[in-house]
Amino acid sequence: MMSEDEAMRKMSKLINYLMSRQDSAPFREPVDWKNLELFDYPKIVKKPMDLGTIKRKMERGQYTNGNVNECADDIRLIWTNCKTYNADGSDFYLLANSFSKRFEDRYRKIECKLPRIFSRFRSIVFFCS
Numbered sequence: 001m002m003s004e005d006e007a008m009r010k011m012s013k014l015i016n017y018l019m020s021r022q023d024s025a026p027f028r029e030p031v032d033w034k035n036l037e038l039f040d041y042p043k044i045v046k047k048p049m050d051l052g053t054i055k056r057k058m059e060r061g062q063y064t065n066g067n068v069n070e071c072a073d074d075i076r077l078i079w080t081n082c083k084t085y086n087a088d089g090s091d092f093y094l095l096a097n098s099f100s101k102r103f104e105d106r107y108r109k110i111e112c113k114l115p116r117i118f119s120r121f122r123s124i125v126f127f128c129s
Contacts, residue, residue, distance in 0.1 A: 002113040007068040010110045012058055015075070018103065019051050023095060027051050027078050044085050049077040068114060072107055076100070 002010075018024055029052045033041035042048075054074050057063060063070050082096035 002110070004068060004114075007110055007114055008058065008063070008071070011068055011071050011107075012055070014103070014106050014110070015051055015055050015058070017106070018075075018099065019055070024051065024099070026082070026092060026095065027099065038085075041085060045081045047077060047081075049074050049081060051075075051078065054078075068110065072111070075103055075107075079103070 019028055027050055030048055030050050031038070031041060031045075033039070054071065057074070058071065079096040079100040083093050086092040086096070
């Protein structure tokens with residue numbers, strides 16, 4: 001079993017890994033939709049997210065009680081936003097899909113070591129395969 005603090009440290013390493021990839025440039029900072037003249041972007045993407053914002057949120061302790069799942073949801077939001085805005089099959093769509101798979105493969109190793117508490121049964125269950 002892994003503590004939430006340890007899991008957040010692993011998440012930080014995962015984010016650093018994603019950001020260090022040469023092809024992660026589109027995901028490192030908020031989409032500069034004004035300079036890119038993507039004036040429909042804020043109409044389509046309601047909750048923008050990027051790796052830099054997530055990293056800053058982690059550094060500032062803005063994830064509730066170090067909630068790893070909340071952090072993972074923000075990371076997933078990056079890929080979802082990208083795939084929502086860009087056409088299926090486009091370079092950005094495919095890149096987001098690739099990063100999503102990389103993330104899920106690595107996150108699964110963190111998540112499976114975290115207990116899930118079911119309040120109805122008051123028991124701890126581990127989800128690892």
